[in-house]
Amino acid sequence: MLFYLVSSLINALTSSLVGIIALIRNSKSQLNRAFSYFAFSVAFWSSCYTVWQVSKDAQSALFWCRALMVGAIFIPITFFHFIATLIGKWEQYSKRIIFWYAVCVVFLILNFTPLFVKDVRPRLFFPHWPTAGIAYTPFLGVFLGLMIYSQVLMYKHWRKFSGFERNRIKYVFLGTIIGFLGGLTNFPLWYDIPLPPIGNVLIAVYVFIVFYELIKCRLMDINLMIRRAAIYSIIYGLIIGIFAVVVNLCGQLMVYRHLDSKFYLVSLFVVIIISMLPKPLDSLLTALTDKIFFRKKYAYQETLKSASQGMTKIRNLPKLLDLIVRVIVNSVRIAHATVFLADKESPIYTVVASKGKLKVPKGFIRNNMNSPLVTWLLKKKEPLVYDEIITQLKREPNLKLNIRANYEKIAKEMQNLNTSICIPSFMEEKLIGFLLLGEKLSGDMYTTEDLNMFLTLANQAALAIENAQAYEELKDSREQLLQAEQLATIGKFANEVAHEIKNPLQAIRTFVEYLPQKYAEEEFREKFTKVVGSEIERIDSFVRQLVGFSKPKPLEFSQVDINQLLDTTLLLLENDFRKKKIFIKRDYSKKDVRLLADRNQLKQVFLNLFLNNLDAMNGTKANQLTVETSSEHHEIVVRITDTGCGISKEDIPRLFEPFFTTKEKGIGLGLTIVKSIIENHKGKISVESDPGVGTIFTLTFPYLKK
Numbered sequence: 001m002l003f004y005l006v007s008s009l010i011n012a013l014t015s016s017l018v019g020i021i022a023l024i025r026n027s028k029s030q031l032n033r034a035f036s037y038f039a040f041s042v043a044f045w046s047s048c049y050t051v052w053q054v055s056k057d058a059q060s061a062l063f064w065c066r067a068l069m070v071g072a073i074f075i076p077i078t079f080f081h082f083i084a085t086l087i088g089k090w091e092q093y094s095k096r097i098i099f100w101y102a103v104c105v106v107f108l109i110l111n112f113t114p115l116f117v118k119d120v121r122p123r124l125f126f127p128h129w130p131t132a133g134i135a136y137t138p139f140l141g142v143f144l145g146l147m148i149y150s151q152v153l154m155y156k157h158w159r160k161f162s163g164f165e166r167n168r169i170k171y172v173f174l175g176t177i178i179g180f181l182g183g184l185t186n187f188p189l190w191y192d193i194p195l196p197p198i199g200n201v202l203i204a205v206y207v208f209i210v211f212y213e214l215i216k217c218r219l220m221d222i223n224l225m226i227r228r229a230a231i232y233s234i235i236y237g238l239i240i241g242i243f244a245v246v247v248n249l250c251g252q253l254m255v256y257r258h259l260d261s262k263f264y265l266v267s268l269f270v271v272i273i274i275s276m277l278p279k280p281l282d283s284l285l286t287a288l289t290d291k292i293f294f295r296k297k298y299a300y301q302e303t304l305k306s307a308s309q310g311m312t313k314i315r316n317l318p319k320l321l322d323l324i325v326r327v328i329v330n331s332v333r334i335a336h337a338t339v340f341l342a343d344k345e346s347p348i349y350t351v352v353a354s355k356g357k358l359k360v361p362k363g364f365i366r367n368n369m370n371s372p373l374v375t376w377l378l379k380k381k382e383p384l385v386y387d388e389i390i391t392q393l394k395r396e397p398n399l400k401l402n403i404r405a406n407y408e409k410i411a412k413e414m415q416n417l418n419t420s421i422c423i424p425s426f427m428e429e430k431l432i433g434f435l436l437l438g439e440k441l442s443g444d445m446y447t448t449e450d451l452n453m454f455l456t457l458a459n460q461a462a463l464a465i466e467n468a469q470a471y472e473e474l475k476d477s478r479e480q481l482l483q484a485e486q487l488a489t490i491g492k493f494a495n496e497v498a499h500e501i502k503n504p505l506q507a508i509r510t511f512v513e514y515l516p517q518k519y520a521e522e523e524f525r526e527k528f529t530k531v532v533g534s535e536i537e538r539i540d541s542f543v544r545q546l547v548g549f550s551k552p553k554p555l556e557f558s559q560v561d562i563n564q565l566l567d568t569t570l571l572l573l574e575n576d577f578r579k580k581k582i583f584i585k586r587d588y589s590k591k592d593v594r595l596l597a598d599r600n601q602l603k604q605v606f607l608n609l610f611l612n613n614l615d616a617m618n619g620t621k622a623n624q625l626t627v628e629t630s631s632e633h634h635e636i637v638v639r640i641t642d643t644g645c646g647i648s649k650e651d652i653p654r655l656f657e658p659f660f661t662t663k664e665k666g667i668g669l670g671l672t673i674v675k676s677i678i679e680n681h682k683g684k685i686s687v688e689s690d691p692g693v694g695t696i697f698t699l700t701f702p703y704l705k706k
Helices: 002-025 030-053 058-086 090-111 136-160 163-186 201-216 224-256 261-276 278-293 295-313 317-333 372-380 386-395 401-416 448-518 522-550 562-572 574-579 599-616 670-680
Strands: 117-123 126-132 337-342 348-355 366-368 421-427 430-437 558-561 582-587 594-597 623-632 635-642 684-690 694-702
Touching (some): 002 030, 058 090, 058 117, 058 126, 058 163, 090 136, 163 201, 317 337, 317 348, 317 430, 317 448, 348 430, 366 372, 372 401, 372 421, 372 430, 430 448, 448 522, 558 562, 562 574, 562 582, 562 599, 562 623, 562 635, 574 582, 594 599, 594 694, 599 670, 670 684
Parallel strands (some): 582 623
Antiparallel strands (some): 117 126, 337 348, 421 430, 558 594, 623 635, 635 694, 684 694
C-alpha cells in the first residue's frame, strides 16, 4: 500500500509543479496553457487518489473515488488539446476539441451517480476499490480512443518532418507511451481483473520527461535561466515535498491511527507551495543584494546585456566593433578593450578595434594560428585569465616541461598586450576572433559572473560580426551587379538611340542622293519637303524627350489643385476624345486635393497618360475614360481607367522601361518620363490591366510640405 501511496504523491507534486511553472512563465502562450490544463488534470487525479487510498470507511472512499475521476475524465481531452497545439494543428482540430470537452462534461455529470462509479469493494490488498458502472465503459473507450489518436497524430507529425522538428516530438512521443502504459494498469481492477496499478509511478516520470523536453527544445519560450530554476525547483520540491508529506502521512497514521482528509489536503497544498519558494526567494534576495550592495557591478552588467541584445541590429562592421569596445570600456571602466578578428585572406588575427588608455593601434599587432594564445583558445574554447595562469605556474612547480613552457608563453603574450582576460568568439567551431580586456581601473578583480557575462557578449558579438560581414559582402556583390546592370543599360540605351536616329537619317540620305537628279520634278520636291521635314521633326522630338529623360528640369513647386489640373489637361484633348466617341466620366473628391507640386511636370504626366488612353481605345465600340481623385491616409490618389485594348501580363513589368513600347510609332520614353516625374514628387504609380477589358493607372502623391 505504501508504494501506491507514495507514487500517487509523487504524481501529484510533479504535475502540480510543472503546471504552475508553465503558467507563471507565460500564461498567454497557448501551448503553455494547454500543457498546464493537462498537468493539473493529472495533479487533481493523483491528489484525490492519495486521499482515497487512506479513507477509513466505504462512504468516504466512494466520495474520493468519484473526486479523483473528475481529474481522470479530463486527462484524455486535455492531452489531445495539448498535442494538437504542440504540432500546430489547434485551428484545424478546434471543433473536435470543443466537442470532446462537451462529452467530458457529460461524463462529469454522470460521475456523481452510480451509473459511473457503482460502489467500492475490497479487491486484492485495496479495501475500497471502485466498481465500474454502465457509463464507465464508454468513458474508458473515449479515454483510450483519444490517447491513441493523439499518439497517431504525433507519430504522423514525427514521420513528416526531420531535424529539429522531428527531434522535439520524439521524446514527448516516447514519454507519453511510458506514462500511459503505467496509467493503464489502473483499469483492470475496475472489471475484477486481478492486476494491481503497479505502473502508477511511471506517470510522474512521463510528466517530468515531457516538461523537460518542452523546456530543452524551447517549445514553451523558457530560456536557460528559467530552465535551471524550474529543474532546481522540481528536484528541491520532490525531495522536500515528498519527505514532508510522507512524514505528515505516517505521523497521522502512527499517532492517530487514521488520516484526517481535510487536514491532509491542507498540508499537501502548503507543502507544494513551500517546496516552490526556496529558489524564487534565493533569486529575489540575490537580485536585491546586488542592487543594494553591488550597484555598480549590477549597472554595468545590465548595460552589457542591453548592448549584446542590440548588436545584431548593426550592419556596419567598423561601427559595430567600435560600439563593442566603447561600451565595455565606458561601463566596466577598464584600461582597454581590444578586438582581434580573423583575416579573410590569411590565417592571422588582427586588431580591428581598441579603446582605453592602453589601447592597441589597429592592425599593429598580428597573431597567427601558431600563436600559443590562439592555439589555447582553439583547443579549450573558454576564457583565459592571466592571474589564474600565473597562480598555476607558482602553485604547481611539477608541471610537465612542455605544459609549463606553453603557459609561460601565453602569460608573456598576455603581459605584452596588457591583458587580464581573453574571451574567445566562436561561430560554430570557427574562432572568428577574441576580446582582450585590461585591468579594471578600480583595482577590483574579474568575477565568475563577469566572465560569464563577457562570454555571452562575445557569443552575441560573433553572430553580429558574422551578420555584418555577410551584409558587407552582399553589399559589394550588389554594387557589382548594379555596375554590370548599368553597363548593360548603357549598351542597350546606345543601341536604341542609334536605331531611332538611324531610320529617319536613312530616309533623309536617300532623298538627298536623288536630289541633284530629280530636283526639277515638282512632285519630287513636294515629297522631299514633306518626308525630310517629318523625319527631322521626328529626330527633334526624340532628342527633346531624351534630354528631358536624362536631364530633367528642376522642380518648381507651387500650390496645385489636382482636380483643376486634370480638367485643364482633358480640355486640351477634348476634340480627340469626341472624334473617337469616348465619354469622359469625372469622379472627383470633394475634399481638399491640393498639394505642393510642379504644375507643368504634372500636366505632362496626365497628358502622356491620356494620350495612351486615346491610343488604347478605338472608335469601333462605345468607350469610357474614368478619372477619379480621392484623399486616403494623408495621400492624394488619382485613378485613370479606360475601356481600351488592355496590356498583356507579360508586358506590365516592362511598361516603364526606357524604349519599351507596343506601339508602331512609339519610342518608349513616355511612361518612363511619367514614372520619373512621379517619383521626383515622392509619389508612386501602379498599373492593373486585363487584355480586351481595359487598364487602370493609379497615381499616389503624398501631401508635400516642403
